[in-house]
Amino acid sequence: MIKQIVFIVSFFITLLVFGYTARNYIRFFRLTGRGFPVKNIGKRIVLTLKVAFGQTKILRRPLIGLLHAFVFWGFCVILIGSIEMTIDGLFATEKALKLLGVIHDIIMASGDLFAVVVLLAILVFLFRRLFMHVKRFRGIEMQKISHFDANIALTLILILMVTLIGMNTFYIRSMAAERMPVYGYYPLSNLLSGIFNMSPEMSVIIYQSCWWSHILIIFVFANYLPYSKHFHVFMSVPNVFLSRMESLGKLDIMESITREVKIMMNPDSAYSTPDETGAVSGRFGILDIEDVTWKNYLDSLSCTECGRCTSACPANLTGKKLSPRKIIMDVRARMKEKGPQMIRQGKEYSDQKTLIRDYITEEELWACTLCNACAQECPVNIYHPAFIVGMRRYLVMEESAAPGELNAIFSNIENNGAPWQFSHEDRLLWAEGTGLNLPVMAEVFARGEKPEYLFWVGSAGAFDDRYKNVTRAFVKVLNHLNTNFAVLGTEEISSGDVARRSGNEMLFQMQALMIIERLNNYGVDKILTCDPHIYNTFKNEYPDLGGNFKVVHHSQFLKEQIKLGNLKFSSGLFRDKIITYHDPCYLGRANNEYESPRFVLAALLARKTEMNRNRSYALCCGAGGGQMFKEAEQGEKEVFIERTEEALRTGADIITTACPYCMTMLTDGLKYKNLEASVKNYDIAELVALELGL
Numbered sequence: 001m002i003k004q005i006v007f008i009v010s011f012f013i014t015l016l017v018f019g020y021t022a023r024n025y026i027r028f029f030r031l032t033g034r035g036f037p038v039k040n041i042g043k044r045i046v047l048t049l050k051v052a053f054g055q056t057k058i059l060r061r062p063l064i065g066l067l068h069a070f071v072f073w074g075f076c077v078i079l080i081g082s083i084e085m086t087i088d089g090l091f092a093t094e095k096a097l098k099l100l101g102v103i104h105d106i107i108m109a110s111g112d113l114f115a116v117v118v119l120l121a122i123l124v125f126l127f128r129r130l131f132m133h134v135k136r137f138r139g140i141e142m143q144k145i146s147h148f149d150a151n152i153a154l155t156l157i158l159i160l161m162v163t164l165i166g167m168n169t170f171y172i173r174s175m176a177a178e179r180m181p182v183y184g185y186y187p188l189s190n191l192l193s194g195i196f197n198m199s200p201e202m203s204v205i206i207y208q209s210c211w212w213s214h215i216l217i218i219f220v221f222a223n224y225l226p227y228s229k230h231f232h233v234f235m236s237v238p239n240v241f242l243s244r245m246e247s248l249g250k251l252d253i254m255e256s257i258t259r260e261v262k263i264m265m266n267p268d269s270a271y272s273t274p275d276e277t278g279a280v281s282g283r284f285g286i287l288d289i290e291d292v293t294w295k296n297y298l299d300s301l302s303c304t305e306c307g308r309c310t311s312a313c314p315a316n317l318t319g320k321k322l323s324p325r326k327i328i329m330d331v332r333a334r335m336k337e338k339g340p341q342m343i344r345q346g347k348e349y350s351d352q353k354t355l356i357r358d359y360i361t362e363e364e365l366w367a368c369t370l371c372n373a374c375a376q377e378c379p380v381n382i383y384h385p386a387f388i389v390g391m392r393r394y395l396v397m398e399e400s401a402a403p404g405e406l407n408a409i410f411s412n413i414e415n416n417g418a419p420w421q422f423s424h425e426d427r428l429l430w431a432e433g434t435g436l437n438l439p440v441m442a443e444v445f446a447r448g449e450k451p452e453y454l455f456w457v458g459s460a461g462a463f464d465d466r467y468k469n470v471t472r473a474f475v476k477v478l479n480h481l482n483t484n485f486a487v488l489g490t491e492e493i494s495s496g497d498v499a500r501r502s503g504n505e506m507l508f509q510m511q512a513l514m515i516i517e518r519l520n521n522y523g524v525d526k527i528l529t530c531d532p533h534i535y536n537t538f539k540n541e542y543p544d545l546g547g548n549f550k551v552v553h554h555s556q557f558l559k560e561q562i563k564l565g566n567l568k569f570s571s572g573l574f575r576d577k578i579i580t581y582h583d584p585c586y587l588g589r590a591n592n593e594y595e596s597p598r599f600v601l602a603a604l605l606a607r608k609t610e611m612n613r614n615r616s617y618a619l620c621c622g623a624g625g626g627q628m629f630k631e632a633e634q635g636e637k638e639v640f641i642e643r644t645e646e647a648l649r650t651g652a653d654i655i656t657t658a659c660p661y662c663m664t665m666l667t668d669g670l671k672y673k674n675l676e677a678s679v680k681n682y683d684i685a686e687l688v689a690l691e692l693g694l
């Protein structure tokens, strides 16, 4: 009876403290913006089973990932045992779940075995943290308190496992001493119980001590976690369930901007849709904590501080100040600092500080290449680009504070329809004198015909000296295949992708709405492009603005033509060449297209070799997120040099890719290394054209 009363009192104190903490967090959530509506429950459940319970992202690094996965799975099983202990404590029962029969046996047996596995894993984690210099545990954001916190939590888990094993072992001994039945099966503790030789009374005392220590540590732990980095123990599963369901390459639409742009383009439209992602402050983008959405804040609470994001970040790897983990931790810290005062004094409260500048510098924000490697690696599905682009949006649209080079490309896009200072009248100059059959949409349309594909050349394809060769090569292949296509020619303008990723959502939407109207007027269904950035923005982002097209990347088109038998390679031109392929971020990670380019290379009979970091692990070339048009932030190295060096380590004769930005960066990398004469850099379209002798 006394045991029951003590338990009930402890349990309700735990609930009270936990309830108080939860109430504070709910009030913080109320300070945030709306975020996206939660739909697709079925898909979310599948995702949660895969990423949270299947631990698929943790297992991307198999060795240490497996240990983490065992800890998670162990926790799930042991949690059921803790629920049973709570029922026993509240209702003075003995092994309340024994009613489940054999299922109870299985749960107890798994918990018993997992306790040892978790214990060993925690010892490894502690050893790594205390005695090994693991790079991803370091960084300016990893203050002493972060390490201390991690070690406290690991130690508590260690004690929990020791008390669990002790409890099981002495439960068996004490039951045996009292000639009582043992409920549940405990394979490991059964063995251990035979080792100890002590009086029945002592067995009962140790059993009770372990039982109480175990459950009380759980109660303490449950209330410590919300104030520690291990809050992810509670938050990670809900955060995965509430993940963005879109491709990594898609940025969220700002409907407040859509309203403005539509009114600007057509004052009669008076478009009035509520802003789904808008923040309570009503400003564009993220300046401070009141501008983040509930999902951004949930992300920040779910961060395990594991550093997987930062260790994959090309900017961080090359010595820039940006660390995606720091961005997430800063959001959490800023809410902790400002949130309580906002609750007390209202949402207008100002402490003369802001997230941008007082926590996160502009230098960090502009160093991002938006390669999505951080989001790809994050085991709890945090989407870092939303924070970075959100803050860039604020800097660009509220303060006009983009780096000078980006302001120049915004003007160029507004005035000429291209990031470079070329007139749109010159958009077909690349084809002059080539003798290529190049149907232009306006003329085709005037004849009452409709091509199967609109070939979107892109600004780089039309104006970049190196990439013009790729455009020509691909059109030669299209002509060779008698493809029914047309180009927009002088009617083509920038897709707005680079403006969007640089934070200029207004300019992006203006470009997109103009293009969508033009393409709809021509009745365009299918768009073919060599540029993964254009592919991504047309495929994933234009539908938000009413542009619904089937978009095909040239690598996919070439693969299809090879499969159909329309493209046959027999010259063996590349048979003796070693070729390595660089995955463009916006084809690979953003859109999961890794195999089409490799299929084309295999058909060319080339000797393929892979870089260490390939497919979803591939390192960015350094050009994305507007970096192509500006000086890189200060660091130890340029990203393109790091990637070129990695490509060169394969010993390849040819570095191939399928993106104009990657081509520029790798070409620059080869020039930097003085190797452009001996190692060639080609787009896959050029390889196909060469093989065909076109």
Ligand code: SF4
Residues within 6 Å of the ligand: 309, 312, 313, 314, 315, 316, 322, 323, 324, 367, 368, 369, 370, 371, 372, 373, 374, 375, 384, 385, 388
């Ligand atoms: S998107 Fe790429 S560059 Fe930007 S923070 Fe993430 S990993 Fe780093």
Ligand code: SF4
Residues within 6 Å of the ligand: 302, 303, 304, 305, 306, 307, 308, 309, 310, 324, 325, 328, 377, 378, 379, 380, 381, 382
């Ligand atoms: S954001 Fe994700 S990957 Fe980065 S430290 Fe946090 S949990 Fe780890």
